Amino acid sequence: MAINAVVKDGVCSIKLTGKIDASYLLDVQDELFDKALVSTKIILDMSQVEYISSAGLRMLLSTHKTMAKKDGLVILNPSEGVMQILNITGFNKVLTIE
Amino acid sequence: MSTKKEITITANIRKLQCVHDFIASTLSDLHIDKTTENNIMLCAEEVFVNICCYAYGDSEGDATVTAELADDGKELLLTFIDSGIPFDPISQDEVDIDSLGEQREIGGLGIYLVKQLSDELSYRYGNGCNVLTVKKLLN
Numbered sequence: 723m724a725i726n727a728v729v730k731d732g733v734c735s736i737k738l739t740g741k742i743d744a745s746y747l748l749d750v751q752d753e754l755f756d757k758a759l760v761s762t763k764i765i766l767d768m769s770q771v772e773y774i775s776s777a778g779l780r781m782l783l784s785t786h787k788t789m790a791k792k793d794g795l796v797i798l799n800p801s802e803g804v805m806q807i808l809n810i811t812g813f814n815k816v817l818t819i820e
Numbered sequence: 821m822s823t824k825k826e827i828t829i830t831a832n833i834r835k836l837q838c839v840h841d842f843i844a845s846t847l848s849d850l851h852i853d854k855t856t857e858n859n860i861m862l863c864a865e866e867v868f869v870n871i872c873c874y875a876y877g878d879s880e881g882d883a884t885v886t887a888e889l890a891d892d893g894k895e896l897l898l899t900f901i902d903s904g905i906p907f908d909p910i911s912q913d914e915v916d917i918d919s920l921g922e923q924r925e926i927g928g929l930g931i932y933l934v935k936q937l938s939d940e941l942s943y944r945y946g947n948g949c950n951v952l953t954v955k956k957l958l959n
Binding site for chain 1: 834855933
């Protein structure tokens with residue numbers, strides 16, 4: 723399973739769709755990590771993500787830590803379902819959400 | 821009275837979709853809202869993935885999932901059974917969600933989510949099996 727990513731001037735825009743669960747991440751985690759290594763900033767559009775589990779949260783946190791030394795990770799337009807989980811876990815206070 | 825269904829699958833993260841499909845089929849005739857459905861799926865994922873990652877160490881084992889739906893459709897009981905290492909996830913220290921920032925440790929986050937999103941959680945160990953039951957009230 724591939725992810726839809728566009729890189730321009732070092733800024734990587736990624737649109738994730740569907741469910742970000744442990745099974746999904748087995749396939750995309752390495753690709754995301756590779757994108758983080760070569761980008762100065764990552765914008766993660768999560769408007770079409772209906773569901774995120776702790777595996778997805780771990781992915782967000784590790785990407786956040788990697789990008790903190792550069793221009794950062796931005797979570798763009800999280801869906802209501804994603805926002806609920808970010809709020810419950812306090813990740814809304816750690817991540818940059820726009 | 822209630823309706824009860826059961827599946828047994830290999831405890832492997834690649835089988836997560838089987839668990840979700842099983843629960844979706846249990847809920848298919850009910851008209852529950854998407855948030856409740858997602859929360860149920862999330863609880864199921866966290867418990868199942870815990871079994872996959874920790875119950876059997878480097879060995880392979882099975883997980884049995886039962887779904888018991890009350891006849892009035894207002895309550896769902898999901899029970900997860902494995903014959904791995906005895907482990908009560910409920911009694912573990914709560915994750916401290918206030919310890920934010922770069923140093924944040926996120927072990928225990930999955931079971932924290934299950935506690936937050938379920939209506940009741942119980943664990944017992946018997947006949948060589950871990951038995952974890954998640955109760956969710958349905959709208």
